[in-house]
Amino acid sequence: MKEKIVQILQENDLFRHLDQEALLEIASHCTVMAFNGGDTVVKEGEQSDSVFIIASGINVVKKVKTDGRDTILAYLMKGQTFGEVGVVQGVPRSATVLSLSNTEVIKLEADFFMEIMRRYGQIGLQLSKTLANYLTNTNKRLLRGGKRSRLILIFDLHDTPNSNILSRLLASEMHRQSLTSTIYAEWPEASELKVDAEKNGNSDGPYHLMESGLTVLSEPQKLPFGQINNLPLTTDRLLNDFSDVVLYLNEAPPAKIQFMGENLTHLIYLHNGTKSDMHKANMFIRSYQSLLHGREIEYYQIAMGQKPGQISGKNVFEIGENDFLDESYSGFEQVEMSHPLTLFCRKLVDRFERNNRVGIFIPSKYDSGETMDSSAIIDKTMNFMGGCFGGATLEEVKGVWNSEKIGIVGEKIYLVYAYTTAKDLQQYIDQVVAYARGLKSELRQEAMAMEVNKKLTLI
Numbered sequence: 476m477k478e479k480i481v482q483i484l485q486e487n488d489l490f491r492h493l494d495q496e497a498l499l500e501i502a503s504h505c506t507v508m509a510f511n512g513g514d515t516v517v518k519e520g521e522q523s524d525s526v527f528i529i530a531s532g533i534n535v536v537k538k539v540k541t542d543g544r545d546t547i548l549a550y551l552m553k554g555q556t557f558g559e560v561g562v563v564q565g566v567p568r569s570a571t572v573l574s575l576s577n578t579e580v581i582k583l584e585a586d587f588f589m590e591i592m593r594r595y596g597q598i599g600l601q602l603s604k605t606l607a608n609y610l611t612n613t614n615k616r617l618l619r620g621g622k623r624s625r626l627i628l629i630f631d632l633h634d635t636p637n638s639n640i641l642s643r644l645l646a647s648e649m650h651r652q653s654l655t656s657t658i659y660a661e662w663p664e665a666s667e668l669k670v671d672a673e674k675n676g677n678s679d680g681p682y683h684l685m686e687s688g689l690t691v692l693s694e695p696q697k698l699p700f701g702q703i704n705n706l707p708l709t710t711d712r713l714l715n716d717f718s719d720v721v722l723y724l725n726e727a728p729p730a731k732i733q734f735m736g737e738n739l740t741h742l743i744y745l746h747n748g749t750k751s752d753m754h755k756a757n758m759f760i761r762s763y764q765s766l767l768h769g770r771e772i773e774y775y776q777i778a779m780g781q782k783p784g785q786i787s788g789k790n791v792f793e794i795g796e797n798d799f800l801d802e803s804y805s806g807f808e809q810v811e812m813s814h815p816l817t818l819f820c821r822k823l824v825d826r827f828e829r830n831n832r833v834g835i836f837i838p839s840k841y842d843s844g845e846t847m848d849s850s851a852i853i854d855k856t857m858n859f860m861g862g863c864f865g866g867a868t869l870e871e872v873k874g875v876w877n878s879e880k881i882g883i884v885g886e887k888i889y890l891v892y893a894y895t896t897a898k899d900l901q902q903y904i905d906q907v908v909a910y911a912r913g914l915k916s917e918l919r920q921e922a923m924a925m926e927v928n929k930k931l932t933l934i
Contacts, residue, residue, distance in 0.1 A: 480505050504587045523562045536570050562585045562588055562589065627649070627721045639661065641779070659722075660721070665693065681695060706728050720738075739770065742774050780799075798819075829894040833895060
């Protein structure tokens with residue numbers, strides 16, 4: 476057992492520079508502990524009384540937010556260390572570590588760790604480098620939190636015809652509409668994907684870049700951080716570099732999907748539309764809704780091959796067999812915009828994309844405090860917003876504002892808003908601002924208020 480511990484220590488950044496005698500001494504003070512997948516190794520807030528080195532398995536570092544929800548900070552694998560920060564600083568555990576798979580860890584008591592830190596300066600030097608690396612990765616994750624990141628899982632557990640073609644078209648359409656970097660991958664087998672990608676794109680390491688701009692993970696074995704079999708780890712790393720990750724799965728993943736839930740936004744279940752498939756789909760989705768309770772995830776079913784009108788339900792769609800593409804088609808070639816599958820993907824992605832909200836607040840009083848009839852302005856604004864974004868909604872709210880002329884003014888306010896895609900928001904936002912400026916003069920306002928994605932802006 477001591478030899479095994481020495482081997483693990485030699486693979487760890489903190490200890491790899493020590494000689495054999497020092498490693499044997501440290502190994503004699505170590506304890507090996509085993510955990511099953513899902514077990515808690517350390518818990519946030521507990522006393523930092525030990526340092527751990529992972530001997531085998533994958534662990535996830537999580538922290539509880541103020542609203543009670545978890546955020547994933549990092550994934551740790553064989554040879555990596557955790558718990559050292561709390562021990563060095565003498566503070567409680569700053570995060571919870573869970574075993575994502577069956578795991579073995581090597582445990583060093585805090586007092587002994589501090590002693591060897593004083594005796595071997597190389598350990599302190601390597602620890603400073605490790606902490607700097609943690610800081611870099613955390614900053615990257617925080618930067619990623621400043622932009623939208625989406626993980627879309629598409630399940631085909633019924634050998635559904637045209638399923639991978641539909642998934643590839645959907646990923647291409649997401650890239651086209653979102654104006655962000657999108658990557659598409661398939662699990663567990665990617666050999667067919669590699670062949671199709673090579674026909675239609677240019678190779679770049681583990682990736683192929685399609686003519687459409689979509690990136691395809693065609694050779695996951697070339698990823699610098701491991702193969703796609705570690706789905707939570709892989710998707711987390713991919714989301715550092717891509718805004719959208721679309722993953723097609725024709726097997727249920729063995730890994731616990733709750734560890735992917737932080738970024739999961741859409742779960743799509745493909746099937747053949749039979750009663751049996753519908754029942755399995757509903758059971759599958761309910762199980763994931765329970766598992767990922769509290770996450771803002773949209774769930775969809777797509778029944779392929781059934782006559783239209785055979786099934787119905789919330790977020791349930793049908794694609795008739797006559798709308799299929801020939802199986803010789805890969806899903807990456809250009810398809811006519813009028814083809815039913817293309818139109819379906821555009822419609823579905825448009826539904827995904829309309830998660831941006833822009834609105835204009837219409838006052839009911841002039842800057843003098845005099846009441847006005849806002850009905851004509853509301854109708855005009857509804858028509859303007861509808862013309863830009865394809866529709867608009869009216870909501871009555873109450874508000875107060877501080878007038879430079881008469882002080883605090885309370886009034887009824889009307890909010891005209893629309894949900895739109897990122898592309899349309901970018902295209903029309905200048906016109907919306909210009910329109911609000913025009914209303915400012917027309918309605919004799921000191922300022923007009925706009926809302927963009929829940930952020931208030933004064934014009």
